[in-house]
Amino acid sequence: MTHALLPRFLASALLLMITSVSVMAATAADIRASVELRQNWQVLTRNLAFPAHWLPGTHEFYYRVTVAGGFAFIKENADNGQKGPAFDQTLVANGLSKAQAENVTALALPFDDFWYEDDGIGFYLHYEPWHCSLTQANCAKKPETSQPMADDEVRDLRVPADNHLRPSPDGKLQAHVVDHNLQVVDQHGKIVLLSQEGTAGNFYDPQTIQWSPDSRYLVIFRVTPGYARYVTRVLSSPQTQLQPEVIQQLYPKPGDAIDMEQPVLFDLHTGKHTDIDASLFPNAYDLANLYWRADSKTFAFEYTRRGHQQARLIEVDAASGKGRVVIDETSNTFIYQWRGYRHDVSQLGKEVIWLSERDGWAHLYLYDGKRGKVKNLITQGNWPVREVVHVDDEKRQIWFAASGVNAGEDPYFVHYYRVNFDGSGLTEITQTAANHHVSFSDDMQYFVDNYSRVDLPNVAELKKADGTLVRVIAKADISQLTAAGFKAPQVFVAKGRDGKSDIWGLIVKPQHFDPSKHYPVIENIYAGPHDSFVPKDFWPFGYHSGGDKVIGMQALANLGFIVVQMDGMGTANRSKAFHDVAWKNLGDSGFPDRILWHQAAAKKFPWYDISNGVGIYGASAGGQSTLSALLFHPEFYSVGVAFAGCYDNRMDKMSWNEQWMGWPVDDSYLRSSAVVNAAKLQGQLLIIFGEQDSNVDPSSSLQLVNALINANKDFELLEVPGGEHSVGRSTGPIDYVQRRQFMFFIKHLLQQPTPNWNKQ
Known part of the structure; x- marks a missing residue:
C-alpha cells in the first residue's frame, strides 16, 4: 500500500468503525420483533375506516373499519344513519374455514374488499374469485363462466x-x-x-x-388465434401428493402473435x-369498449395500435357498414391507454369527451363527434386528471379526480372536482389538504370522503353533493399504536435530474432513533411506470399505495437502518415529460433522480449515512429495479434483495412490457436486461422468488442465476416452494422470507454477525 493511499484508507476504516459502533448488533429477539411487527401493530387502531362502496341504486354504503381484534365490515344508510354489520362475518369465517381446511376467524377475514352478489358476497382470494353464501356457512372458489x-x-x-x-x-x-x-x-x-x-x-x-x-x-x-405460449411450472411439494405436479399457464410475451x-x-x-374496414385499425393491439349508440345508427370502438403510439376512436355507420376515424391520437413515445377515457354525450356520439396528454398533461377534451374536431378543453393546467367519476349529460357537468392542482401541497394528493363541459365552473369538493378517496351514490346525492396523510389518520365523512357535511362516519383513534412506538414517516423533497422537478419521498427512522448516531440507508423501490408508489395515505399497513408498505419499512428500520422510498422520473401521475423517461428505458428506474434525492438528504441530515453505499430492495418490477441499481450504479448501491423480479423484459407478460418498451422487440429490451448485463454485478445480492409465480415467469429469476454463474459472480438465492408472486404469503411463512431479507442487510450493510437460527 502506498503512502498516498494510506490517509484515504484510514479515513474509510475510521468511518466504517464509527458507523459500526453507532448501531448495536441486532439480536434474534430484535429480528423476531421486527418480523412480527405487522401482526402486532395491525390490531392497535380503532375506528380507522377504509374507502366506502355504495350499493347500486340505493343510499346505502359499506366499508371496512378497524375494531378490537381486527376488522369489521359495516353497512350504513346515508338518509337515516342506521348502521350494522355488512354481513355475518362469523358465518363467512366458518364457510372459509371449511372450504380451505384451515382456521379463519371472523375479525381476520382474508380479504379487504367484497361485493354483494346472488345470495351472498364475492371477493378475491389468492388472485382467484370466491363466493360465500350469507344464509349458510358455504364458501367456494367460483368456476370459470x-x-x-x-x-x-x-x-x-x-x-x-x-x-x-x-x-x-x-x-x-x-x-x-x-x-x-x-x-x-x-x-x-x-x-x-x-x-x-x-x-x-x-x-x-x-x-x-x-x-x-x-x-x-x-x-x-x-x-384469428394468436400464438399459444405456455409457461410450464413444477410444483415441487404439493400438499395432496408426494410426487411433483406440472402446471401450465397460457402466458403471451413481448413480440408474440396475438x-x-x-x-x-x-x-x-x-x-x-x-x-369493417381493417385499414382503419391496422396491426391492432386492442379493440375495446365497443358501444352501440342509443339511436342504433352507429356503433363505435377504441383502437390501440401495437406499440402503443397510436389510439383512435372509430365510428361505424350501421346502414352502410362504413367506418371512419373520429379521433386520432399519436405519440412519439407511448399513449397510456390504461388511463384513457371516452364518453359519448347522451349516448349519441354527436359530442365525445376524450382524455389526452397532447399538451403535456392528462386532460379532458370535448370533441365534435361529427366533424372530429376539438370544441374546447374541459380541463387545463399543469396537473393531471386522474379519473373521471361521473358525467351528467343533462347538466353538462363532469365530476373527476385530479392531483397537483393546489399549490403548496404534495402534487400526488388526489382531490375531487366538478367542472362544466365548456371548462367553466371548476369547483373543488374536497378541501382538506390530504389524499382523498371519494365514492358517490349512483344518483350523486351523497358521497363518502375518506382522507388522510402519512401524518393524519383516516377521517371518513358523509357529505351531500355540494360538499355539505352530513356526519362524520369514522375518525381513527391511533392512541394504542402511538403508545406502541409508531411515528409517522418524514416527508422529504429534492430536485430531480432536470433541476426543476420535485422528487417526493418518505424517510422512516428506527423507533429508538438517536440523531447523534449514523444510520446506513436502505431504499424500498418500485418504479413501475403504471403508477406512483410512495404512500400518501396514513394507514401504516397500506392501501392503494403499491410496493411494500410503511409497516415493512418500519420493521426493517428498527434493526438499525434509515429506510426510504421515493418516486423518480419515469413513474406516473405527473407530467407527460416526467413519465416519458421510462420509454424504452425501464433499466433507468429513475436512478439519476433517486441518487440526487439521497445525496440531498445526506447533506441535510448528519445521521443519513450513505458513505458505504446504499442498500435497496423491491419486488416484481421493483426486483428488476434492484438489479438495475446494483448493475448500472455500483458506485452508489452496494447491497440488494430482489423479490420475484422480471430481469429481462422479453420474459415477462406482453401487456405491461410492450406498453413501456414498445413493439417490435428491439435492443432497448437488451439494454435494460439484468440478465444481459449480469457480468456488471459488484455488490451483494440476494434473489428471492416463488416457485409458482403466475405473474412473472419464475424462469426469469433462474435465467438471472444462470447468467450470474456464467459470469462467475457470487450471490445468494432463496426459491420458495409453492410460493406465488407474493413469494411466501400464500403457501409458506412470510416471516421466514422477511427474516432472510432482514438478516442479509444486517450482514452486508451493517457488516454485523447474524444469529444462528438453526439453534434458536
Missing part, C-alpha cells in the same frame, strides 16, 4: 367459450355460435341467419356479440354482413 384471455390478448382455447343464447333487446331473436359460425334463431328456434366463413382458425367469438338497441343489427368479432379481431356487422333485416 367465460373463456379467459391470457393478458387480455390471447384466448385460452382450452376453456370453452360462454356460448349461451344472447337475446336481442326486443326478445324476438337469439344469437350464439355453432361450429365457429354466428347463428341467429327466432322464438321458435328457426334459423334466420347463419354465417358461412367461420373456421377453427378464423372463428366467431360468441362472447363478443353486441345487439343494437333496436334489435336490427348485431356486431361480433371474428378471431389474437387478431375483425369486427363484423350483421343486418338482420337484409341478412347482409360486412367486415
Whole structure:
C-alpha cells in the first residue's frame, strides 16, 4: 500500500468503525420483533375506516373499519344513519374455514374488499374469485363462466367459450355460435341467419356479440388465434401428493402473435354482413369498449395500435357498414391507454369527451363527434386528471379526480372536482389538504370522503353533493399504536435530474432513533411506470399505495437502518415529460433522480449515512429495479434483495412490457436486461422468488442465476416452494422470507454477525 493511499484508507476504516459502533448488533429477539411487527401493530387502531362502496341504486354504503381484534365490515344508510354489520362475518369465517381446511376467524377475514352478489358476497382470494353464501356457512372458489384471455390478448382455447343464447333487446331473436359460425334463431328456434366463413382458425367469438338497441343489427368479432405460449411450472411439494405436479399457464410475451379481431356487422333485416374496414385499425393491439349508440345508427370502438403510439376512436355507420376515424391520437413515445377515457354525450356520439396528454398533461377534451374536431378543453393546467367519476349529460357537468392542482401541497394528493363541459365552473369538493378517496351514490346525492396523510389518520365523512357535511362516519383513534412506538414517516423533497422537478419521498427512522448516531440507508423501490408508489395515505399497513408498505419499512428500520422510498422520473401521475423517461428505458428506474434525492438528504441530515453505499430492495418490477441499481450504479448501491423480479423484459407478460418498451422487440429490451448485463454485478445480492409465480415467469429469476454463474459472480438465492408472486404469503411463512431479507442487510450493510437460527 502506498503512502498516498494510506490517509484515504484510514479515513474509510475510521468511518466504517464509527458507523459500526453507532448501531448495536441486532439480536434474534430484535429480528423476531421486527418480523412480527405487522401482526402486532395491525390490531392497535380503532375506528380507522377504509374507502366506502355504495350499493347500486340505493343510499346505502359499506366499508371496512378497524375494531378490537381486527376488522369489521359495516353497512350504513346515508338518509337515516342506521348502521350494522355488512354481513355475518362469523358465518363467512366458518364457510372459509371449511372450504380451505384451515382456521379463519371472523375479525381476520382474508380479504379487504367484497361485493354483494346472488345470495351472498364475492371477493378475491389468492388472485382467484370466491363466493360465500350469507344464509349458510358455504364458501367456494367460483368456476370459470367465460373463456379467459391470457393478458387480455390471447384466448385460452382450452376453456370453452360462454356460448349461451344472447337475446336481442326486443326478445324476438337469439344469437350464439355453432361450429365457429354466428347463428341467429327466432322464438321458435328457426334459423334466420347463419354465417358461412367461420373456421377453427378464423372463428366467431360468441362472447363478443353486441345487439343494437333496436334489435336490427348485431356486431361480433371474428378471431384469428394468436400464438399459444405456455409457461410450464413444477410444483415441487404439493400438499395432496408426494410426487411433483406440472402446471401450465397460457402466458403471451413481448413480440408474440396475438389474437387478431375483425369486427363484423350483421343486418338482420337484409341478412347482409360486412367486415369493417381493417385499414382503419391496422396491426391492432386492442379493440375495446365497443358501444352501440342509443339511436342504433352507429356503433363505435377504441383502437390501440401495437406499440402503443397510436389510439383512435372509430365510428361505424350501421346502414352502410362504413367506418371512419373520429379521433386520432399519436405519440412519439407511448399513449397510456390504461388511463384513457371516452364518453359519448347522451349516448349519441354527436359530442365525445376524450382524455389526452397532447399538451403535456392528462386532460379532458370535448370533441365534435361529427366533424372530429376539438370544441374546447374541459380541463387545463399543469396537473393531471386522474379519473373521471361521473358525467351528467343533462347538466353538462363532469365530476373527476385530479392531483397537483393546489399549490403548496404534495402534487400526488388526489382531490375531487366538478367542472362544466365548456371548462367553466371548476369547483373543488374536497378541501382538506390530504389524499382523498371519494365514492358517490349512483344518483350523486351523497358521497363518502375518506382522507388522510402519512401524518393524519383516516377521517371518513358523509357529505351531500355540494360538499355539505352530513356526519362524520369514522375518525381513527391511533392512541394504542402511538403508545406502541409508531411515528409517522418524514416527508422529504429534492430536485430531480432536470433541476426543476420535485422528487417526493418518505424517510422512516428506527423507533429508538438517536440523531447523534449514523444510520446506513436502505431504499424500498418500485418504479413501475403504471403508477406512483410512495404512500400518501396514513394507514401504516397500506392501501392503494403499491410496493411494500410503511409497516415493512418500519420493521426493517428498527434493526438499525434509515429506510426510504421515493418516486423518480419515469413513474406516473405527473407530467407527460416526467413519465416519458421510462420509454424504452425501464433499466433507468429513475436512478439519476433517486441518487440526487439521497445525496440531498445526506447533506441535510448528519445521521443519513450513505458513505458505504446504499442498500435497496423491491419486488416484481421493483426486483428488476434492484438489479438495475446494483448493475448500472455500483458506485452508489452496494447491497440488494430482489423479490420475484422480471430481469429481462422479453420474459415477462406482453401487456405491461410492450406498453413501456414498445413493439417490435428491439435492443432497448437488451439494454435494460439484468440478465444481459449480469457480468456488471459488484455488490451483494440476494434473489428471492416463488416457485409458482403466475405473474412473472419464475424462469426469469433462474435465467438471472444462470447468467450470474456464467459470469462467475457470487450471490445468494432463496426459491420458495409453492410460493406465488407474493413469494411466501400464500403457501409458506412470510416471516421466514422477511427474516432472510432482514438478516442479509444486517450482514452486508451493517457488516454485523447474524444469529444462528438453526439453534434458536
